[in-house]
Amino acid sequence: MEAAIKFETHxxxxxxxxxxxxxxxxxxxxxxxxxxxxxxxAHRERKHLEQDLDRxxxxxxx
Numbered sequence: 568m569e570a571a572i573k574f575e576t577h578x579x580x581x582x583x584x585x586x587x588x589x590x591x592x593x594x595x596x597x598x599x600x601x602x603x604x605x606x607x608x609a610h611r612e613r614k615h616l617e618q619d620l621d622r623x624x625x626x627x628x629x
Contacts, residue, residue, distance in 0.1 A: 581609040 580602055582590045589606050597605075 581606045583609070583613065587613075 578592070578595060578597070580592050580595050580597060582592070584590050589610055591602055591606055595602055
């Protein structure tokens with residue numbers, strides 16, 4: 568069973584601090600372009616989710 572499939576861990580490249588700022592893991596082994604793209608995607612996804620929540624709560628307040 569020594570030849571088991573090796574699972575690579577999913578590396579957390581981009582996170583958000585408590586103030587909402589994007590924090591990039593500089594110790595990542597990913598290329599800089601990929602890290603930058605992930606940061607942009609995370610920012611856009613967060614903004615999209617915030618807009619969805621705002622619309623949801625506006626709908627509930629009716």
